[in-house]
Amino acid sequence: MLNYILRRLAMMVPTIFGILLVSFIVIQFVPGGPVERMIAQLQGHGTEATSRFSGGGGDIAGGANMAQMTGQSSQYRGAQGLDPEFVKELEAMYGFDKPAYERFWIMIKNYLHFDLGESYYRDAGVIDLIIEKMPVSISLGLWSTLLIYFISIPLGIKKAVKDGQSFDIWTSAVIFIGYAIPSFLFAILLIILFAGGRYFDLFPLRGIISDNWSDFPWWKQALDYMWHMTLPVCAMVISGFASLTMLTKNSFLDEIGKQYVLTARAKGLSEKRVLYGHVFRNAMLIVIAGFPAAFMHIFFTGSLLIEVIFSLDGLGLLGYESIINRDYPVVLGTLYIYALIGLVVTLIRDIIYVLVDPRINFEASAT
DSSP states (O other), X not given: OHXXXXXXXXXXXXXXXXXXXXXXXXXXXXXXXXXXXXXXXXHHOHHHHHHHHOSSSSOHHHHHHHHTTTOOOOSSTTOTTSOHHHHHHHHHHHTTTSOHHHHHHXXXXXXXXXXXXXXXXSSXXXXXXXXXXXXXXXXXXXXXXXXXXXXXXXXXXXXXHTTTSHHHHHHHHHHHHHHHSOXXXXXXXXXXXXXXXXXXXXXXXXXXXXXXXXXXXXXXXXHHHHHHHHHHHHHHHHHHHHHHHHHHHXXXXXXXXXXXXXXXXXXXXXXXXXXXXXXXHHHHHHHHHTHHHHHHIIIIITTHHHHHHXXXXXXXXHHHHHHHTTXXXXXXXXXXXXXXXXXXXXXXXXXXXXXXXXXXXXXXXXX
């Protein structure tokens, strides 16, 4: 198993390199980059541009005003009438004065020691932004994933055992309703019911902790954190547990009908021993296989609308705003972190495979 883990760790390097290479190439063809956006601001919003670029290296906004009278052209859309020297200053400011391949290799070298660069618009380092936003995404992703699995697996097993009975029927109705309701719509319903929308004002609508959280004793800090996280996590769990519950049920039903289960029952083993001693480890393999995808979906993409609705400033919102604003260092930096976490989670899944079913030997299958 150790050799397999080492090989997987070694394979992470070319995998991440390929992800970054493809993403970097795609970004080069996306219109409306940071230089074009700043030219548009300088052309139409001189005050904003002046405040953004005043100091250090001269008054660029003033240079833009002078360049308006030159009548020279530029390769950038909307830059007609700007001095080419001024455009070159903008390119140098954003690092676009170098060829694309050179910028890529500089980025890779910096990423090796987790220097993810500086944001174009937020006046902060990318790694600092990720660290700042990480607690929100970790809170949403971790608690939602744990609750979904803790609810879905026992419920799915119970539905498989009670297949076709009244318990299975009415829980299926609840599950289908939960599956049909998007998480953002359920979030709005929770706000209307419990966050001062119309009926009760029991839960807060902003942040994951109160402003004076640091002044609380530890037990009150924990309660305050749980108080803030209740509604966002519930909104994410309601749409996530349905598919996993049905997957668990179907997986157990498929295993229960196999010959080895009939043999175990014929030997006089109790139903509980058959279910958890024989069926469980085989049925859970398909559930474990879906864990990385489910975790990554909840952790990054699934939380975007929830972050917006509950005013939670996390990685999902950061990535979305960075793409819209063409903040390329933040886009590539967060993608780099996402890829690392995804590969590590996949490796953890394989280790759990072996713990659940020791018969699995990845080293033998890799040879």
